[in-house]
Amino acid sequence: WHLEARGVEVRLGVPLSRVERRSIGANRQYRLRFATGEAIAADGVILATPAFVSAELIGTIDHELAATLREIPYASSAIVSLAFPKEAIAHPLEGHGYLVPRAEHRPVLACTWSSRKWADRAPDDAVLMRVFLGRHGQESLLGGPDDQLIALAQAEIRRMLGIDARPLLSRVHRWPRGMPQYTIGHLDRLATIAHCLEEHPGLLLAGNAYRGVGLPDCIAAGEAAAQGTHQVVTALAPPRAATIDHGTDPRRSPVYG
Ligand SMILES: Cc1cc2nc3c(=O)[nH]c(=O)nc-3n(C[C@H](O)[C@H](O)[C@H](O)COP(=O)(O)OP(=O)(O)OC[C@H]3O[C@@H](n4cnc5c(N)ncnc54)[C@H](O)[C@@H]3O)c2cc1C
Known part of the structure; x- marks a missing residue:
């Protein structure tokens, strides 16, 4: 809220569909197209989306950058949360867990x-x-139903901690493609990404x-x-507020600009 108090408009739940490039080196050199059909002209863009999403967003402005982003592999995982009565656990549980x-x-x-x-x-x-x-490369088991994952988790703690009690509560949370893998070649990919981004001042990845x-x-x-964005935007003169346009729909006027 402290950003909004300073005049920043925060918009949630509005997926970005595409980043387009306008004239190079000028103000408002990017146009962001949203799934709603709206578009924003921008001096700077930070894509904090997963690499495979960023690849699709910038696919039309830089094929090499998009291809390199797509090369970063992701692992999926699931977390099974289990609760037990304290008296059912003989293990001292000294520490925070194990890997x-x-x-x-x-x-x-x-x-x-x-x-x-x-x-x-x-x-x-x-x-x-x-x-x-x-685990990366061993994710087929994650396609199973919740009951199967809960049974696997219970078998694990039975084996490692000797806990055989019936859980008071069990919950499964899945994280598809949630964890990027820094496999061999990752530093080369980062170097290629950095090289590509030199052609797109004001476009940054996080x-x-x-x-x-x-x-x-x-x-x-x-x-x-x-x-990085602040440096690029302040180097462009004169600074102006972001502009939202609403595509070709004549009933909707720019919000500000
Ligand atoms: C199971 C699990 C446990 C973890 N435990 C820990 C831990 O204990 N400690 C720790 O430090 N780290 C932990 N991590 C790692 C850490 O949580 C993640 O690396 C981190 O949260 C990722 O943040 P992010 O902002 O890069 O990605 P995300 O949080 O995934 O954010 C990406 C955002 O992009 C948005 N998005 C996607 N597509 C679009 C689009 N088209 N337009 C607009 N927005 C879009 C998504 O909605 C999402 O909000 C864990 C990760 C996992 C998966």
């Missing part, structure tokens, strides 16, 4: 003891755990696809992109 290395050849990536890690995640007499399923998947990395990427 399972790929060499173990198991479908489980990790198990976190959420109620140990964070306050107020479960009532005092209960324990909440999250079992992470799915998000977890490039230089770190953790939330602090994503925040840093967003801040760097904001600074």
